[in-house]
Amino acid sequence: MAERHILVVDDDPKIRTLLRNCFETDGFQVSEAGDASDVEEAFRGQAPDLVTLDINLAGDNGFDIVRNLRRSHDVPVIMVTGKDDVIDRVVGLELGADDYITKPFHVREMLARVRSVMRRYSGRKPDENGAPATGDGSAKLGLDGLQIDLDQMCLHGRDHQISDLTAADFKLLKAFIDNPNRALSRDRLMDLIDGPQWVPLDRTIDNQVARLRRKIERDPSHPLLIKTIRGVGYMLTVAANPIAQDRPSAL
Numbered sequence: 001m002a003e004r005h006i007l008v009v010d011d012d013p014k015i016r017t018l019l020r021n022c023f024e025t026d027g028f029q030v031s032e033a034g035d036a037s038d039v040e041e042a043f044r045g046q047a048p049d050l051v052t053l054d055i056n057l058a059g060d061n062g063f064d065i066v067r068n069l070r071r072s073h074d075v076p077v078i079m080v081t082g083k084d085d086v087i088d089r090v091v092g093l094e095l096g097a098d099d100y101i102t103k104p105f106h107v108r109e110m111l112a113r114v115r116s117v118m119r120r121y122s123g124r125k126p127d128e129n130g131a132p133a134t135g136d137g138s139a140k141l142g143l144d145g146l147q148i149d150l151d152q153m154c155l156h157g158r159d160h161q162i163s164d165l166t167a168a169d170f171k172l173l174k175a176f177i178d179n180p181n182r183a184l185s186r187d188r189l190m191d192l193i194d195g196p197q198w199v200p201l202d203r204t205i206d207n208q209v210a211r212l213r214r215k216i217e218r219d220p221s222h223p224l225l226i227k228t229i230r231g232v233g234y235m236l237t238v239a240a241n242p243i244a245q246d247r248p249s250a251l
Contacts, residue, residue, distance in 0.1 A: 004118060005029040007048035009039055009065070010080065011058045019052060022107040023114070036060040036068075043073065050118055052110070053097075054080045055088050063091055070096040074164065076117045080105070090204045094211070098167040117167065120153040141177065144225055146216060150174065155216070163215055168193075172208050173216070176226060176236035185233040209234055 006028050008019045013034075020030045031048060033039045035057060042048065051069065055062035066077055079092040079100040089100050098117050101110055141148040147156035153170045155163040165173070175184070175192035184192070186205040213220045227237045 003027075003029065004050070005031065005046060005048045006114065007031045007033060007039070007042050007051045009033045009051060009057075009062075010054040011035065012054070015054070015080075018107070019110065022111060026111055028114075036065055039065055039069075047073065048075060049121075050076045050078065050114060052078045052080060052114075055092055056082060063095060066092060066095045066097055076121050078110075078113055078117060093166070093168045094204065094207050096166050120167065120170075143177070143216070144218070148173070148177070150177075158218075165212075165215060168208065169212050169215065172212055176234070180236045183229040183232045183235045189233065205233075 006019075006023050008016050008023070008030060010016050010019070010032075011034050016032045016034070020032065023030045031042050033042050039051075053062055053065060055066075057065075062079070066079070069075060069077060076098045077096070079089065079097045081088045081092070081100055081102050089102075092100060098120075099113050101113055141150065145158040147160075149155075153165075153167070155165050155170070155173070157163045171193045172189070175189055178192070189205050209226060210220075213223050213226055217223045217225055225236060227235050229235050
């Protein structure tokens with residue numbers, strides 16, 4: 001990762017300097033942006049490999065920046081939010097951010113999250129022959145024509161192309177895979193994904209499930225894999241029947 005490029009988006013010069021020093025000490029190339037126009041300018045040059053984004057910018061809407069990035073760039077985004085900004089985290093993840101970190105944060109935690117998200121995206125990059133890269137001995141599953149690499153957090157679609165699952169999407173999919181043919185309440189799904197503090201709103205789980213269905217179901221309007229269990233929640237059904245390809249003990 002020595003040559004990876006990170007764009008730090010924050011309207012506070014002190015925070016930008018803190019993160020620049022943190023990332024450069026760890027061997028990353030760093031660019032800075034203070035607002036949406038700076039972000040656009042940064043992507044006209046050498047596009048970054050990852051963006052850290054303060055959602056609460058003074059003059060711009062951080063959510064609009066996430067939305068615009070997702071429309072035109074396959075770049076991981078780590079949101080930076082206030083400690084109590086639960087709604088901000090919910091909306092940011094629904095828009096496609098890959099992870100979030102709350103202020104105040106420790107630079108070591110930020111580095112750990114950056115490395116984790118970059119590892120996931122590295123697993124999605126094709127090799128020199130155009131085939132998606134996967135690690136040796138990784139846990140792989142087949143799911144109704146989909147190929148899921150649990151170690152690389154990577155999903156190959158039925159057309160063999162790599163799907164644009166975010167970290168939040170993959171956590172939800174993994175929760176279902178680990179509990180096949182079992183009805184899971186929204187509260188249980190929240191616990192499985194990242195603890196009860198992650199998204200304390202039922203509608204957020206519903207939105208996450210709807211988005212995941214659009215990416216894995218053959219017909220999202222008539223889902224066969226993730227079924228709604230009325231009065232309970234959701235279930236990965238018998239029709240899904242995940243099959244371990246490399247490590248039978250994965251489930």
